[in-house]
Amino acid sequence: MLHERNIQAQISSMQGKVTPEEWQARVDLAACYRLVALYEMSDMMANHISARVPGEENAFLINAYGMLYEEITASSLIKIDHEGNILAKPDFGSGPDYGINRAGFVVHSAVHEAKPDVACVIHTHTSAGMAIASLECGLLPLTQTAMRFARISYHNYRGVVLDLAEKEELVRDLGDNNAMILRNHGLLTVGRTIAEAFNAMHRLELSCRSQLAAMACGVKLAEVPRDVIDKTYMNYQPQTRRPYGVLEWPALLRKLDKIDPSYRN
Numbered sequence: 001m002l003h004e005r006n007i008q009a010q011i012s013s014m015q016g017k018v019t020p021e022e023w024q025a026r027v028d029l030a031a032c033y034r035l036v037a038l039y040e041m042s043d044m045m046a047n048h049i050s051a052r053v054p055g056e057e058n059a060f061l062i063n064a065y066g067m068l069y070e071e072i073t074a075s076s077l078i079k080i081d082h083e084g085n086i087l088a089k090p091d092f093g094s095g096p097d098y099g100i101n102r103a104g105f106v107v108h109s110a111v112h113e114a115k116p117d118v119a120c121v122i123h124t125h126t127s128a129g130m131a132i133a134s135l136e137c138g139l140l141p142l143t144q145t146a147m148r149f150a151r152i153s154y155h156n157y158r159g160v161v162l163d164l165a166e167k168e169e170l171v172r173d174l175g176d177n178n179a180m181i182l183r184n185h186g187l188l189t190v191g192r193t194i195a196e197a198f199n200a201m202h203r204l205e206l207s208c209r210s211q212l213a214a215m216a217c218g219v220k221l222a223e224v225p226r227d228v229i230d231k232t233y234m235n236y237q238p239q240t241r242r243p244y245g246v247l248e249w250p251a252l253l254r255k256l257d258k259i260d261p262s263y264r265n
Helices: 002-010 020-038 102-114 127-134 166-174 194-216 226-235 248-259
Strands: 048-052 060-062 078-080 086-088 120-124 153-155 179-182 186-191
Touching (some): 020 060, 020 248, 060 102, 120 194, 127 186, 153 166, 179 194
Parallel strands (some): 153 179
């Protein structure tokens, strides 16, 4: 904790240096990083979550490469454009002059550039997510939660995502879905809000964990009729329910504030 506090203390505050709308996006994105860590979905510093900067068509926020998710604050986030140019970054003090992860830029810029309605993109390497991504069957609609993703997208593995040429394929494979399994790699979710993207990732992770637990029992799995799966899937779609994240996000922020409110700095 001492090391964490020292890092955070050295980062100059961005509040007052950005618009109120960008600052709120920074606070919510920092909270999302802390929540992904809290729910054990982080991979040290290897993954990334991004958020579009409100009012700026060609800019999004992403983590400083080298900081753990539980260290992320609103001011530590770096603003880049769709070409990967750094538009704004804090003074990290005497610590490392953090930059951005190349693979994170490629994956996130692909979605933000092609889908202006997407405000947030989350990518994870959880053990459950990677396991499901490695199964030929992929995610099965075994549980009610998993049926929300009954038509989930898939993207075949092409190696570490460093080639800009892969951006078009990533967007094409995602299509109109808000979740995608990156084969032999991990999970990805998007949302019109940060809260919505986190809700999707939390539920997708639960779906993967529950499938692995069921398959590990070594007995016949209970199948659900296709028409019931389709009906359940539709019950989860935007046109039939309130937007995801609206109710739980304020509660999740209260939870974080009780644990460690430094994400707001």
